[in-house]
Amino acid sequence: MSGTFLGMPSLPVFGIGNLHEHEPFPKAARRELGNTQLRANLGHATRTIRDKRLAVVSELPDWEELRDAGRAIKESVMARLPELLEQFEANFTARGGTIHWARDAGEANAIVADLIREQGADEVVKVKSMATQEIGLNEYLEEQGIAAFETDLAELIVQLDHDKPSHILVPAIHKNRSQVRDIFLREMEGVDPELTNEPARLAAAARAHLRRKFLSAKVAVSGANFALADSGTLAVVESEGNGRMCLTLPETLITVMGVEKLLPAWEDLEVFMQLLPRSSTGERMNPYTSLWTGVTPDDGPQNVHLVLLDNGRSAALADEMGRSALHCIRCSACMNVCPVYERTGGHAYGSTYPGPIGAILSPLLTGITAEENNSLPYASSLCGACYDACPVKINIPDILVHLRGEDVDSKRGKKKLPSQMDLGMKAASWALSSGKHLGLVEKALPLGRLAAGPDKKITKLPGIAAGWTQSRDIPAPPAQSFRQWWDKEHQAPAAPADATGPEAPGAGAPGTIETSNGSTGPKENP
Amino acid sequence: MNARAEILDRIRSALRDAPAVPEVPRDYRRSAEHGQEELIELLTDRLLDYKANVFVEDAAAVPQRLAALLEGTVRYAVPHGLDQALFAAADVHDGGPARRVTDAPGHRLGVGELDAVDAVVTGSAVAVAETGTIILDAGPDQGRRVISLVPDRHICLVRAGDITAILPEALRRLDGTRPQTWISGPSATSDIELERVEGVHGPRTLDVVIVRE
Ligand code: SF4
Numbered sequence: 001m002s003g004t005f006l007g008m009p010s011l012p013v014f015g016i017g018n019l020h021e022h023e024p025f026p027k028a029a030r031r032e033l034g035n036t037q038l039r040a041n042l043g044h045a046t047r048t049i050r051d052k053r054l055a056v057v058s059e060l061p062d063w064e065e066l067r068d069a070g071r072a073i074k075e076s077v078m079a080r081l082p083e084l085l086e087q088f089e090a091n092f093t094a095r096g097g098t099i100h101w102a103r104d105a106g107e108a109n110a111i112v113a114d115l116i117r118e119q120g121a122d123e124v125v126k127v128k129s130m131a132t133q134e135i136g137l138n139e140y141l142e143e144q145g146i147a148a149f150e151t152d153l154a155e156l157i158v159q160l161d162h163d164k165p166s167h168i169l170v171p172a173i174h175k176n177r178s179q180v181r182d183i184f185l186r187e188m189e190g191v192d193p194e195l196t197n198e199p200a201r202l203a204a205a206a207r208a209h210l211r212r213k214f215l216s217a218k219v220a221v222s223g224a225n226f227a228l229a230d231s232g233t234l235a236v237v238e239s240e241g242n243g244r245m246c247l248t249l250p251e252t253l254i255t256v257m258g259v260e261k262l263l264p265a266w267e268d269l270e271v272f273m274q275l276l277p278r279s280s281t282g283e284r285m286n287p288y289t290s291l292w293t294g295v296t297p298d299d300g301p302q303n304v305h306l307v308l309l310d311n312g313r314s315a316a317l318a319d320e321m322g323r324s325a326l327h328c329i330r331c332s333a334c335m336n337v338c339p340v341y342e343r344t345g346g347h348a349y350g351s352t353y354p355g356p357i358g359a360i361l362s363p364l365l366t367g368i369t370a371e372e373n374n375s376l377p378y379a380s381s382l383c384g385a386c387y388d389a390c391p392v393k394i395n396i397p398d399i400l401v402h403l404r405g406e407d408v409d410s411k412r413g414k415k416k417l418p419s420q421m422d423l424g425m426k427a428a429s430w431a432l433s434s435g436k437h438l439g440l441v442e443k444a445l446p447l448g449r450l451a452a453g454p455d456k457k458i459t460k461l462p463g464i465a466a467g468w469t470q471s472r473d474i475p476a477p478p479a480q481s482f483r484q485w486w487d488k489e490h491q492a493p494a495a496p497a498d499a500t501g502p503e504a505p506g507a508g509a510p511g512t513i514e515t516s517n518g519s520t521g522p523k524e525n526p
Numbered sequence: 527m528n529a530r531a532e533i534l535d536r537i538r539s540a541l542r543d544a545p546a547v548p549e550v551p552r553d554y555r556r557s558a559e560h561g562q563e564e565l566i567e568l569l570t571d572r573l574l575d576y577k578a579n580v581f582v583e584d585a586a587a588v589p590q591r592l593a594a595l596l597e598g599t600v601r602y603a604v605p606h607g608l609d610q611a612l613f614a615a616a617d618v619h620d621g622g623p624a625r626r627v628t629d630a631p632g633h634r635l636g637v638g639e640l641d642a643v644d645a646v647v648t649g650s651a652v653a654v655a656e657t658g659t660i661i662l663d664a665g666p667d668q669g670r671r672v673i674s675l676v677p678d679r680h681i682c683l684v685r686a687g688d689i690t691a692i693l694p695e696a697l698r699r700l701d702g703t704r705p706q707t708w709i710s711g712p713s714a715t716s717d718i719e720l721e722r723v724e725g726v727h728g729p730r731t732l733d734v735v736i737v738r739e
Contacts, residue, residue, distance in 0.1 A: 013536060044720070061555070062553075069553075078545065079547045079548075157717070170716070172718075176719055199719065199721045231703050233703060240713055240728065242727045244727075245727050266702040269702075270693050285658065288710075290705075293704075296664070315536075
């Protein structure tokens with residue numbers, strides 16, 4: 001395949017799947033704020049992980065150097081993506097793996113389902129994966145009559161409860177131990193009815209529940225944290241051993257991975273395997289990491305597939321300002337420091353990707369013009385904590401502001417009619433363009449008093465100005481403008497008391513402001 | 527256009543501004559000076575933090591240590607490349623080699639057999655003291671990935687000379703294309719109210735024997 005791009009520049013093709021808000025963020029957030037269990041759990045969780053993270057990060061004297069290296073590596077990956085993908089493909093294939101390319105969620109789902117059916121299987125074990133969540137694989141497989149068993153404890157809890165994950169790292173953080181026990185008692189076959197709510201007992205119940213599945217499964221589905229272009233190696237980072245089970249026991253392994261997950265070389269792993277665990281769980285290293293390169297005879301799956309997913313990534317890449325969102329290694333540090341996420345939780349963001357990264361990544365993948373996602377860039381206080389925490393230094397606040405601008409532009413373009421803001425700006429530029437104009441506007445100012453009630457406050461403005469009066473009152477404008485006051489004050493000494501008005505350009509009027517007709521203002525006030 | 531060509535095309539089109547490929551600054555630590563005793567101490571500290579059990583032994587004392595650790599196990603598994611002499615004491619102790627099952631090419635242990643053993647003993651390729659990480663790369667003394675996964679207890683031998691201070695040093699000793707398992711403590715979860723529980727799907731007990739040479 002030629003490495004040079006010869007075609008016409010194509011329009012960005014956006015992603016589909018679990019990437020959309022189901023309702024505008026402010027509305028979802030308001031509802032989630034009422035969930036006190038969620039807020040208590042989240043507050044505790046984010047605080048705990050935050051503290052652990054700070055402790056292990058401060059142990060490393062070269063943390064900032066690692067972040068700089070991480071960012072530069074990812075930047076070079078994006079710049080060299082076509083070439084690295086081809087290199088990775090060649091190496092993975094040479095070692096016995098098979099690569100499939102999927103333009104979007106629908107195509108990826110169909111490829112996975114076909115591969116499973118080829119094996120004559122109607123169930124699979126799954127290791128937690130953001131990519132398969134993004135494409136809605138479990139739901140799709142269910143429609144196809146294939147059962148997908150999530151094997152990560154938290155994912156299992158969420159799946160058994162027919163709920164959705166609310167955090168990248170601890171997806172069931174919105175549930176407490178008693179809720180988990182109730183879910184297990186209700187949904188798990190053959191569970192001990194005496195099950196207590198002790199986390200150790202609950203984990204043991206999950207172990208027993210999944211053990212048979214692991215030992216008998218023919219097909220596993222996974223995501224991947226990293227893919228090394230120079231060797232065709234994939235890496236999965238986890239804690240419980242369910243990942244190792246899925247990646248080792250079944251004959252067939254199907255991995256779904258976004259095209260942005262590549263790293264150029266083996267040595268780059270030394271950077272990311274220091275950045276990821278410390279940023280994520282606040283551990284020096286996660287309990288288990290598995291690496292496999294294609295097929296190894298006698299060791300692990302002998303039928304290895306990788307689905308490389310676009311689903312809006314190329315569109316995000318086309319956004320020069322936003323493309324660094326693709327550097328994300330899904331550590332979840334940004335959500336743990338985000339004051340907005342801490343209060344609303346993950347569900348308010350709708351998409352698979354919650355928190356600050358979700359607020360930029362989802363609209364980049366779907367396009368900001370996707371109605372459902374255009375409130376996400378506003379789900380932030382722009383405090384900058386996410387940028388400080390991000391191990392690969394993604395400047396989330398800058399991208400948020402950029403996307404807000406895109407949102408405004410897109411709305412304007414869509415409606416074609418000038419917005420109120422446009423009209424207001426036009427009016428202002430007319431008013432400020434000459435003193436004559438300004439004087440006219442000022443003459444109208446006292447009319448504002450009519451809008452104010454007897455308490456001399458304007459409590460409700462129409463249209464775009466409504467936002468201002470939602471939480472504050474505006475004092476009524478004064479009865480006369482400054483110019484009117486000035487003219488009156490300065491005419492008095494210059495003219496006899498009985499003068500009916502100034503003759504021409506008022507004497508003593510401020511030099512730079514033309515006040516030729518400024519003195520004929522209303523005289524209702526003494 | 528097929529999906530591959532189309533995706534690559536889209537990506538090339540997205541990059542038509544030809545972003546620069548930055549030089550990667552590698553001024554993070556790539557090696558560290560530590561004496562062997564220091565490394566042993568650091569690794570021990572990290573492993574204990576992960577709730578692993580750690581024993582530091584001179585090479586000559588390893589058979590006795592293994593015998594003690596394996597006491598009471600009905601059956602345990604070993605990879606074919608692990609020095610058989612290490613088990614002299616363990617096997618005598620319990621009266622016969624029948625309790626030791628060996629995973630060897632041409633004589634692979636099935637998943638059911640592995641599920642039925644009480645423990646597995648393996649070697650390791652390299653360890654990272656700073657992070658408490660032991661890396662297995664499926665060498666003959668470590669065996670296939672599955673044998674250190676299915677049994678509930680993993681007894682792992684780490685040669686003192688294989689301990690590095692930091693991760694970059696360890697990766698330089700490894701071949702990235704071999705199947706690898708990096709282990710930092712036993713299986714663990716914090717998924718329920720963030721309370722750490724050791725042992726979910728992987729081995730619930732990790733015993734590490736650090737061998738001084
Ligand atoms: S944006 Fe940065 S901090 Fe947030 S999840 Fe991604 S890598 Fe982690």
